[in-house]
Amino acid sequence: MKDISLHLMDIAQNSIAAGADRITISMRILDEPERLMVEITDNGRGMDPEFLKEVADPFKTSRTTREVGLGIPLLKQSAEMASGDFSIESEPFKGTKVNASFEINHIDRIPLGDIAETAGLLIKANPNISWLIHFTSPDNEFIMDTDEIKRHLEGVPIEDNNVLEWIQNTINNGVQSVFGGVLDEVG
Amino acid sequence: MKSVEELKAIREKALKEMSIRDNEDKTRIIVGMATCGIAAGAKSVMSAFIDELEKRNIRNVSVSMTGCIGICRLEPVAEVLEANGEKTTYVKLDAEKARRIVAEHIVNQKPVTEFTVGAAER
Numbered sequence: 001m002k003d004i005s006l007h008l009m010d011i012a013q014n015s016i017a018a019g020a021d022r023i024t025i026s027m028r029i030l031d032e033p034e035r036l037m038v039e040i041t042d043n044g045r046g047m048d049p050e051f052l053k054e055v056a057d058p059f060k061t062s063r064t065t066r067e068v069g070l071g072i073p074l075l076k077q078s079a080e081m082a083s084g085d086f087s088i089e090s091e092p093f094k095g096t097k098v099n100a101s102f103e104i105n106h107i108d109r110i111p112l113g114d115i116a117e118t119a120g121l122l123i124k125a126n127p128n129i130s131w132l133i134h135f136t137s138p139d140n141e142f143i144m145d146t147d148e149i150k151r152h153l154e155g156v157p158i159e160d161n162n163v164l165e166w167i168q169n170t171i172n173n174g175v176q177s178v179f180g181g182v183l184d185e186v187g
Numbered sequence: 188m189k190s191v192e193e194l195k196a197i198r199e200k201a202l203k204e205m206s207i208r209d210n211e212d213k214t215r216i217i218v219g220m221a222t223c224g225i226a227a228g229a230k231s232v233m234s235a236f237i238d239e240l241e242k243r244n245i246r247n248v249s250v251s252m253t254g255c256i257g258i259c260r261l262e263p264v265a266e267v268l269e270a271n272g273e274k275t276t277y278v279k280l281d282a283e284k285a286r287r288i289v290a291e292h293i294v295n296q297k298p299v300t301e302f303t304v305g306a307a308e309r
Contacts, residue, residue, distance in 0.1 A: 001225070001226055005230070006225050006226070006230065009220065009225050009230055010221075010222050010225050013220060013221060013222075013252075013254065017254065069221070069222050069255075070222045071222040074222065074226075114230075117230060117231075117234055118230065121230065121233055121234065121237075121252070124237070124250075125220075125233075125250075125251045125252040149194065152191055152194045152195065152198070153194070153198050153201075154198065156198050156201045156202060156205070160201045160204075160205075161237065161241045162197050162200050162201045162204070163197055163198075163201060164237070166190075166193065166194065166197045170190060
């Protein structure tokens with residue numbers, strides 16, 4: 001995967017396939033060493049410990065499972081390439097948390113990519129899921145909660161293209177204000 | 188959330204457009220959004236479909252995503268499902284091809300044969 005937004009799109013598909021109706025995408029900046037941490041949390045059906053053990057192994061998962069596949073090993077690889085860490089926690093019937101970190105200034109760290117596009121498409125295609133998009137840096141924070149948006153829309157569907165455009169612009173502003181000056185590619 | 192006012196304006200705009208929307212049966216465009224599709228560029232393909240439909244003010248076509256359609260080597264893949272049950276599978280897509288599919292298949296009702304799975308497999 002060439003950027004983080006593609007990984008997010010991919011990992012979120014696992015949450016959707018697991019029947020989640022609440023998915024949180026969180027990205028935050030950590031200090032010393034300066035890292036970007038990306039976390040996807042869902043309330044889907046989760047995985048038992050046995051399955052969880054195999055999930056980061058591309059040779060096990062790509063063949064024996066249908067709902068996870070290569071996405072997780074690819075994210076793990078992207079994180080480790082940038083001296084980061086990867087972890088996955090899951091509990092049957094409770095949900096799953098996938099966490100990957102990247103050393104910000106590592107030469108092999110993949111860029112953010114178009115996070116707003118990923119989030120917008122996920123929301124549009126899965127309007128019944130409650131999405132929480134959360135960015136944090138030492139100086140700034142951005143939160144988008146689709147339940148709150150829906151309340152303000154008073155019946156206008158969140159998947160409407162006007163709303164989608166607004167969602168993507170708002171998230172782009174969030175990326176700028178939280179990661180601008182922190183991640184080179186944001187400027 | 189900061190822009191509640193903005194959102195209200197968006198809501199008004201959406202409502203106006205919804206009231207003039209016709210109730211024709213919907214055509215659906217479904218983009219394969221599994222690991223294979225995403226790695227091959229399915230995200231920008233889906234955005235291009237949405238953007239081109241919006242530009243042309245086409246409101247009776249929905250765009251959604253699905254998992255692996257099963258032909259990973261031909262990703263990005265999208266299916267056009269028409270109200271009459273007709274299904275066309277397009278393969279090896281990119282944003283430009285997606286825009287052409289909207290123009291030729293959706294608007295002019297002539298499937299773009301050269302992008303179909305049938306043409307790719309020949």
